[in-house]
Amino acid sequence: MSADATIAAQPTKRARARSSNEPDGRHGEGFGRYWVLALLVVAALLTLFPFFLAAINAIKTPTDYGANGPVALPRSFDLSALFAFWTGVEFGRKLWNSVLISGCVAFFGVALSLLNAYALGIGKVKGRNLILIVLMLGIMVPQESLVYPIYYLAKSVGLYDTRLSVIIVFTVLQSAFGTYMLSAVLTQFPREIIDAAEIDGASRLQVLWHVVIPVLRPTLTVLGTFFFIWTWNEFLLPLVLLISNDNQNVSVAMGTLHGQHVSDPTTTAAAALLGIVPTVIFFLVFQRTLMRGVTVGAVK
């Protein structure tokens, strides 16, 4: 049930040991087992089919698309749809906005979660359970019930249509989950280490910096990775807060597409492909972290 156990322990290899002492084709399974595999492979390919479609159609000429349809393999090679979309919506700019917003949220969100969790988990501040319950409610509250006041407040303090507004909002929203998770981890932090440091005369800040953070670093990385991708994928609040072309991120640019810049199917495919690529790259790089992180998130 504890989050730290899940984070610390790599997926066990135990399960794999089983395969070695399993004689092939026992129980008279014969070819039967290949059927199961084949079925699953087909299902997986169907799941990935939309990705494949976007890829093959983004590099076709409109004539090729018109003549042979969306399912045919490309007989032409043409990157102009990709370039057209890229320049049409200033995609480079949207990408940078997404990176900037998600990166800042990942960093500040982890920092804020850590400060909260340090007070709650190590400091065992009075009323910590109440604080955690309030935070949990904060997570459960639909963003819809915050969106108008946030929009209004952002306008009244001059932060409307700035990337900073989105960074602030998501730093706080993500840190609710982060606090919850990290304080569970820190409650079980070996007390002796902290006591030893305190006896050596370390201040609380020094304990946090020199003792807690080094031990927690892997967990913090997982958390940051997750904040990054969650923020990248957020839609409603960025849609409301980021109006101008210069401040929009990838999500908002995609969501408001609705035929605005898209005149033809190959450009739509190109748009989808450009939206997919960053996420897939991120996925390939951080696959292990992400898979572990999903579990961490689910433990609670």
Add this chain to the structure above:
Amino acid sequence: MASTVDRPSGRAGLNLGYLPYLLPGAIGFFVVVLIPFLMNIAVSFTRWKGIGVPKFIGLENYLKLFQDKTFWAAFEHSVACVIAMALIPTALGLFLGAVLFDYIGPRFGPRASSGLRAAFYLPQILPVAVAGVLWGWILSPIGVLNTILDGLGLHALSQNWLGDPATALLAVMFVMVWLQLGYALVVFMAGLARVDPALYEAAELDGAPWLSRFRHITIPMLKPEIFVVGLTTTIAALKVFAPVYVLTSGGPDNATTVPSYFAYYHFFTTNRVGYGAAITTVQTLITIVLGLVFLRVQRKQTEGAN
């Protein structure tokens, strides 16, 4: 763990020293969550266009809301979302997870099972807006799906999937299942990794067929995960916004509208902010009540287990 919990609470005075660490988080929580949350509730009792002074009208918004057919339709669609985002992915994920873990893994190696897992998981990390562009294109009247159906000679089946009230909700539900399945699958497979393989081996030696192992070992062992996935996906389903906004904008004829979209529409299109706030307040109430019920059930279960 017990030793830290049991620490004398006589150190309360010392603990005050940790309060400054809570300050930034507390300020943030007040400004971004608590104050907006309370403002939203307050506004729900007013008539307000977003500018000027809100006019207090008591429960009028709520009374109007309960007579609003679109509002009830939106909640019916919420149920559809729970089916598509929570029920089906949990059930399907459980089944697929078990097959990958205790059938594919042992027979074809961990690479096969983790490769398949990654394939099913990939849609989950896509920004929903991107998924919307992708599926909007596939499901459009001249889109990929209809082209395939025509190619197979099934002209009769091809239609305006997202534009026809009869199929729009089903189409949106389908996309949601596609998006959501990977999450359940990954959590369940991780959960299975902590199940003692000896359990399965013993059952297999006793000649228990796969289905009964699934029923008597996999499901009971995965109870905590099933609970968590059920809870988080149900809550997510109740506040779903992006797929509906991107795919159908609630249409056609409100056939796919959900509470979040309905509220957004009133906030930013009709400028009936008070009315929108009433919608989101009801929605929040339902979400929190449901969450608390879930937690209570879980607590009862874990207590029963001990």
